[in-house]
Structures are given as structure tokens and as C-alpha cells.
Amino acid sequence: MRHAITIDVEDWYQSTFDPNAELSERFERNTMNVLEVLAKHNVCGTFFVLGLAAEKSPQIVKAIAGAGHEVQSHGYGHLEVFKQTEDEFRQDIQRAKKMLEDMTGQEIFGYRAPSFSIDDTRTPWALDVLVETGHRYDSSIFPLKKSRYGIDNYPPSPQIVETAKGNRLVEAPVACFDWLGKRRAVGGGGYFRLLPYWVIRKAWRQCEKNGRPGITYMHPYEYDPSEMDAFKDKVSLKMRLHQGLGRKGFPNKVDRLLHDFEFASLKDILAKFLAKLP
Numbered sequence: 001m002r003h004a005i006t007i008d009v010e011d012w013y014q015s016t017f018d019p020n021a022e023l024s025e026r027f028e029r030n031t032m033n034v035l036e037v038l039a040k041h042n043v044c045g046t047f048f049v050l051g052l053a054a055e056k057s058p059q060i061v062k063a064i065a066g067a068g069h070e071v072q073s074h075g076y077g078h079l080e081v082f083k084q085t086e087d088e089f090r091q092d093i094q095r096a097k098k099m100l101e102d103m104t105g106q107e108i109f110g111y112r113a114p115s116f117s118i119d120d121t122r123t124p125w126a127l128d129v130l131v132e133t134g135h136r137y138d139s140s141i142f143p144l145k146k147s148r149y150g151i152d153n154y155p156p157s158p159q160i161v162e163t164a165k166g167n168r169l170v171e172a173p174v175a176c177f178d179w180l181g182k183r184r185a186v187g188g189g190g191y192f193r194l195l196p197y198w199v200i201r202k203a204w205r206q207c208e209k210n211g212r213p214g215i216t217y218m219h220p221y222e223y224d225p226s227e228m229d230a231f232k233d234k235v236s237l238k239m240r241l242h243q244g245l246g247r248k249g250f251p252n253k254v255d256r257l258l259h260d261f262e263f264a265s266l267k268d269i270l271a272k273f274l275a276k277l278p
């Protein structure tokens with residue numbers, strides 16, 4: 001059973017707090033750290049690269065693709081999909097796709113929305129726009145309801161879904177698992193950073209038992225525990241505590257997961273579904 005490690009390449013302050021902020025150099029350094037980790041484990045990852053990050057640092061995109069990893073799109077500006085109109089969304093993903101295709105010389109056909117901002121109520125047009133702009137898989141629907149995103153009880157395994165207009169694409173939700181009578185998030189972010197590793201391993205084993213890949217997601221900045229101190233003036237203490245929590249122990253957990261389970265790129269894992277699309 002092969003699983004997937006996905007990395008949303010973006011800058012923490014720009015993506016989390018201020019869409020108009022200049023991206024810092026830190027994300028380049030942190031992305032290089034992630035590449036080192038994957039090389040150490042001989043694992044092929046899937047990088048959803050933000051257009052703004054690619055624009056600021058084309059050499060990072062080249063380094064990712066050059067190391068043999070899968071490059072796909074995280075959109076251009078990192079504004080949540082539900083904050084955009086249908087037309088703005090179309091322009092945002094077209095711009096990112098073209099930019100990444102020009103840089104890599106490869107077709108870009110996978111997408112992850114900023115902050116899992118595609119759901120069943122606010123963005124009914126989003127999946128159709130993805131198909132219409134040449135995307136064939138999406139990994140933006142969080143498979144349980146959280147305060148800011150997600151769809152309750154969404155099918156947790158990758159599958160072909162039919163869109164509102166009758167188009168088809170592959171949806172690949174990030175990992176979740178059932179524990180103590182409830183479906184829980186485990187794939188990445190604060191959930192991954194705060195859960196002890198034995199729980200994460202239990203979740204991955206459950207995925208294997210149920211015959212589905214566990215899709216983890218992470219950000220280069222999670223490899224950067226000192227970033228919180230650098231933003232003392234701009235970000236409140238409460239927010240820094242929340243966002244910085246668990247960053248120190250994070251690399252070790254990723255190491256253990258990559259050591260204990262087998263990983264491949266998302267496009268390889270989804271190949272059998274992708275082959276059935278027109």
C-alpha cells in the first residue's frame with residue numbers, strides 16, 4: 001500500500017495573514033529542507049506550488065522538478081476559493097497552471113485549494129472550473145467538517161466524482177481516521193503537529209486496513225520553528241502560539257512516517273482513476 005506526501009509550497013505570513021504581503025526568503029530555504037528530507041528517505045513527493053512562490057523563486061520550482069518530484073498547482077494568490085468569484089477563480093488557477101507549465105515543461109493537472117476552501121455550499125462551481133481549465137485531479141475537499149472548511153462524512157478514499165455540470169475529475173481527500181467513535185483529522189497542519197506519533201501511525205495503519213492511501217499535507221514553514229520569533233511585531237502572541245505549536249517535533253514525526261510506510265507521488269497513486277477519465 002502506497003501513501004502520498006504532499007507539500008503546499010507557500011510563505012507562512014503571506015498565505016496565513018496577508019495575501020498582499022511580499023513573500024519572504026524563508027520559504028525557499030525551508031523548501032530546500034523538505035527536499036533534503038525526501039531525498040534522505042528516497043521518497044517522491046507531490047508539491048502544490050503557489051504561483052506567487054514560483055514567480056518569486058523559479059529556481060525552487062526547478063529544484064523540485066529536477067529532483068524528480070511531482071509539481072502541481074496551489075493556485076496563484078492564496079485567496080480562499082470562497083472569497084473569489086467564479087471568474088476570479090478561473091483566472092487565478094489558469095495563471096498558476098501556465099506559469100508552472102512554462103517553468104517545468106510538464107503538464108499541470110492537479111490542484112489543491114488554499115486552506116481546503118472548496119466545499120459543498122460556498123463554491124458549487126469550483127470543480128467545474130477546474131475541469132474546464134484542464135485539471136484532472138483535485139485534493140481540496142477536507143473529508144470532515146471543521147469550522148473553516150470541510151464536508152461532513154465526505155468519502156475518504158480517492159474516487160472519480162461528478163461535478164454540478166456533469167464533468168468528471170478525481171478527488172483525493174487528505175487523510176482522516178476513525179477513533180473513539182468519531183472521524184478525526186490527521187493528515188497535516190495542527191492535527192499532525194499536535195497528535196503523538198503513535199496515533200498518527202495508528203491512523204495510517206487504519207488507512208491500509210481499509211485499502212486507501214493516507215494523504216498527508218505539509219508546508220515548508222513547518223520545518224522552521226524560529227519563524228515565530230521573526231514575526232513578533234506583526235503577529236499576536238496568541239496567533240504565534242497557535243501557529244508555532246508542535247513545529248519543533250514536526251520533522252521527527254515526518255521522518256518516522258516516511259520510514260514506517262511506503263510513499264509515492266499522488267499522480268502515481270491516482271493513476272488508475274486518472275486513466276478512466278476522458
Ligand SMILES: [Zn+2]
Nearest residue numbers: 008010114115
Ligand atoms: Zn496554502
